[in-house]
Amino acid sequence: MMTAPEPNLIRIDDREIPFVHGETIMDAALAADVYIPHLCHFPGITPQGNCKLCTVEVDGKPLTACTSPAAAGQQIRNNIPELNEARKVLTQMLFIEGNHICPSCEKTGNCALQAMAYHLGMLHQHFPQQFPEREVDASHPTIMLDRIRCILCSLCVRASQEVDGKNVFAIAGRGIHASLIVNTASGKLVDSDLEPSDLAARICPVGAILIKEHGYDAPIGKRIFDQHKISEIGLEKIYIAGAKSDDS
Amino acid sequence: MTHKPKLKLATTSLAGCFGCHMSFLDMDERIVELLEHIEFDRSPFTDIKQLGHCDIGLIEGGVCNAENVHVLRTYRASCRILVAVGACAINGGVPAMRNHFSLQECLEEVYLKSPDMINPHIPNDPELPLLLDKVYPVHEVVKVDYFLPGCPPSADTFYRFLSELIEGKEPQIGKVELRYD
DSSP: OOOOOOOOEEEEETTTEOOOOOOHHHHOOOOOOOOOOOOOOOSOOOOOOOOOOOOEEEETTEETTTTTTTTTTOOOEESSSSOOOOHHHHHHHHHHHHHGGGGGOOOTOOHHHHHHHHHTTTTOOOOOOOOOOOOOOSSSSEEEEEEEGOOOOHHHHHHHHSSOOOOOOOEEEGGGGGGEEEOSSOOGGGGGGOOOOOHHHHHSSSEEEEEEOTTTSOOOTTSHHHSTTTTTTTTHHHHHHHHOTTTT | OOOOOOOOEEEEEEBBBBBHHHHHHHHHHHHHTTTTEEESSSBTTBBBBBBOEEEEEESSEEEEHHHHHHHHHHHHHHHEEEEEEEEHHHHHHHGGGGGGGGGHHHHHHHHTTTTTTSSSSOOOOTTTTOOEEEEGGGGTOOOOOOOSSSSOHHHHHHHHHHHHTTTTTTTTTTOOOOOOO
């Protein structure tokens, strides 16, 4: 005699959501148009759980939605004041650890960190500004690397390895000393095989990796997050297209 | 029926560009309506030099020199509600981009190394306020009650914020559109 298979359903806040075996909570949520805030997740790229913004409460336990497998019957709390407040604090820490001076950054309006701060209602950075000093790499003719804005999401590292079939970037060091490095003998971007059409050059959610001479193709006021909220599902395609160089 | 006393409003610009003040004026004729309920004290709009006891103080700009610290502390002591207005007041903004360099490097670059200098020297008149080592956000120097983000905050943001205070409501900043640029 066969027993009926347990339905593959999870509950996120007040919604029952189906999932396919092997999917993460994030995969299932995105497929069902349920937004879980995230900065270091990108569909199709192996999740790493770096930014912790997608932390949800699974049966009372805090877990990163992007790395936790969905399992039948999970009761998940996501869009609740406690978690959104914690997400805002994480976002404030990301802001003060780098130099995120939006009015002078060419990524403004296309920046996921900025859009996340809007989404979470961040009015100020609360913590003392670190004003760190980090090396700018302007050696590449068409791509700029300004580490002062890097939030160590590692999307460029993963995109380069998994999608571009290259190995341009890596994260070196730990904790507050962690930094984005270029995998060349000189450590300079010019000696790497990175091209503007590579996903790694276009996936940066902040203004750390920029395609040169295209920063102001779209005027301020007509950029992605001037017209969309970060909570809209499936913005990745526009995001990549928006950052795409004409040369590619 | 007693007339409700007008709220006293003071404003100042520290290490800012006066863009926030210009944006405030962008509320156009609504400022006339606002003046039914508020009265300006010390502000670049009035040119009053002495700060009296105020209900609201709007601070534009970050803190870059000793005079900024003095002015800011005076505003904090005299204003019931102190508001950091704009990107520079909130996180240092564009002036804080000098924080990557030492003060000595900044002074040398501007006053000694700039092209076509006649008699290059670093100004040392005792009347000049001493520069701080870095440009600081306002809330790192005094307690701040509200933050109005934006570069600059829009006239609507100013108008809505002040209207809510006039009505005695808790301002709902950020519940509508937020902008940092």
